[in-house]
Amino acid sequence: MLVKTYGAAVTGIDADTITIEVNLSQGIKFFLVGLPDNAVKESQQRIQSALKESKFRWPGKQVVINMAPADIRKEGSSYDLPLAIGILAASNQISNEKLNKYIMMGELSLDGSLQSVKGVLPIAVKAKEEGFEGVIMPIQNAKEAAVVEGLNVYGVENISEVAAFLNDEVELKPIHIDTQKEFFQQQRYNDLDFVDVKGQESVKRALEIAAAGGHNLIMIGPPGAGKSMIAKRLPSILPPLTLDEALETTKIHSVAGKIQNNTSLITHRPFRSPHHTISDVALVGGGSFPQPGEISLAHHGVLFLDELPEFKRTVLEVMRQPLEDRVISISRARFSIDYPASFMLVSSMNPCPCGYFNHPDKKCVCSPGIVQRYLSKISGPLLDRIDLQIEVVPVPFKELSNAKSSEKSSEIRERVIKARKIQEIRYKNEEHIHCNAQMTSKLQHKYAKPDENAMTILKNAMEKLDLSARAYDRILKVARTIADLDEQEQIQTHHMAEAVNYRNLDKAGWLG
Template structure:
């Protein structure tokens, strides 16, 4: 008898429906075809053990399992459940009438329990798009998949539950998740706050500008000056995720297997901080079976690279294209996968190996030429792609001991949200552009041209600092953001002057 069950394969952050055709006829042997990997091929042993534990009989016949489309590679053990149900139905041990109404995925344990899978959210979205009545998924993935409205999601813990449900012996209740309530839940709560920061007013201003326009930023300062502390507080002033952004971000983390059973939807912007020993594949994604890297896991959020010169040169250079295109393409011989990578890069570094070059009080002990050699670990093209360079000076005792309250993240965030609303209105005819940092050259000419005095300041800066054309564009984008924070329609001279100040590493004083 021929029976069809349905699962899905995840490619990138999207899913493809997989039709699992099971045919049980007279003969012997078990055949599994349709480009399965080793984990899928090993399903026979797991399924046989489950049948014995659950009191089902393994068919002593010829079993052919075809996974269509046959040219799509099937990976992982999540196909155990649909294959097992297909074998039972094809052997007429259960009724197959309702099987085609459901998409199902899950890894079987030898005792019949069902382990969680990766990519439950994109699979649920595909099940709804294809018109399935419901999606049967491991209990640990049920809340994640139930975010998708218009689809009944059933969380199961054992193979017996699935069989009893499909045969009508047990009625499972679909998992219910209030997406709106989940989205708003603890969205604004954080253990970090700008109110914790003493002094550093100029740095906090730079972070505000960075958040308002989605600009990349690098902080240069001595050890203990507060660079990491400030970076960790940047997400608290970013605008809250929209529901579409939350779904897209959750899909990426779902595919990477980074969600636990208690999380159904990511409600806060990601903050990723990989160690400087990270490999280029771990950072941008890839591998034999491509997975999202750190730049994709920080999509719609912040990627913090602490001690930037300590990262391997090859690791930093592979970021140049994603920083421009806001997407990363993982190419292999037979396929290409695109992962989104629209993130804010925030980096920190010491000015020299000892950490005290340009320090107001302590003496740098580095020998001549060492400072320049240290800074040259970061290439000019990469620095060009960072909009704001800001010096972080150690806070004096008087400010550290000051008990007066400082501005908190909520107040700063209100200004950032107001500036983002101006940008959303400005770019409403351009659906792929959401903030000033994403402006194209054509839009920059239209919205980023300063007045005459601003042009004069910019010309002077270009000539004295010997800036590149890309740095010129970055200054104009930052100027536009500063003007938006003030609610000014025109870019004026003081906006350009402030933007130029955020190019510390372009100044000759840092070269030694």
């Protein structure tokens, strides 16, 4: 007897429907075809044990299973459930009347219980697109899939529940999530607050501008000046995710298996801080079976690289293209995958190996050649893509011991949100453009027009600092954001002067 069940294969951050055909005939062998990987091939032993423990029997016939289309590689143990249900239906142990209505995914334990799987949100989206009535999956993943409206999502604990449901012996209640309500209920503020930061007003101002316009930022200064402390507080002033951004971010984390069980939506902006020993593949994504990297996991959020020169040069250089295009393309011989990568790059570094080059009090013990070699680990093309370059100086004791409270993150965040709303209105008719950092050259000519005096300042800076055309674009974008924070339509002289001032590493005395 031939029956069909349905599963899904996740490619990139999207899914494809997989038809699982099970045929029983004379014999005793087991054949599994359709480009399965080792984890799928090992499913026979898990299924046999699960069926036995659940009081079902393994058919005493030859079992041939085809997973179509055969040119898509099937990976992981999440196909256990549709394979097992197909075998039960083919051997007439359960009814096959409702099999064409559902996509089923889940990993089987030896006792028949179901373990959570990755990528259920893209699978649920695909099920709705293909017109399936619902999806059946482990109870741990049900909330995540229930974010998709207009689809019945059934969370089950074991294979016996699935069999009873398909036989109409029990009625499972679909899990419903009020996406809007869930989104606003789960939004939370960061525990870290700028109120804890003493002094460093210029640095906090730079971070406010970066948050308001979505700009990349690098901080350079001696150890103990507060670079990491300030960077970790950046999420507390970022504007909240929109619902669309939350769904897209959840999709990426779902594919990567980074979503906790019984969680529906990611409602706060990601903050990723990988160690400097990270490989280039782990950063941008890829591998034999491609997975999203750190830059995609930071999509709509922040990627913080502490001690930037300690990262391998090859790792840093692979970020050039995604910083410009806001997408990373993973190409292999048989396929190509695009992962979104619209993130804010925030980084910090010491000015030299000993950390005290240009320090106001302590003497640097590094020779000029060593300092130059250390700073040259960060290439000019990469620095060009960083909008704000800010020097962090040590906080004097008088400010550290001052009992006066600093400005709260919530107060800074209000100004950031106000500036982002201005940009939202400005770019409402532009596809994939949400903030000033994402402006194209065409939009720049339209919206980032400085007045005559401001243009003179920019011209002088370009000539004196010998800046590139990309640096010119970055300065204009930052100036546009500063004007937005001032609620000014045109970029004025003081906006441009402040934007130029955030090109510290282009000045003589740093990179030569």
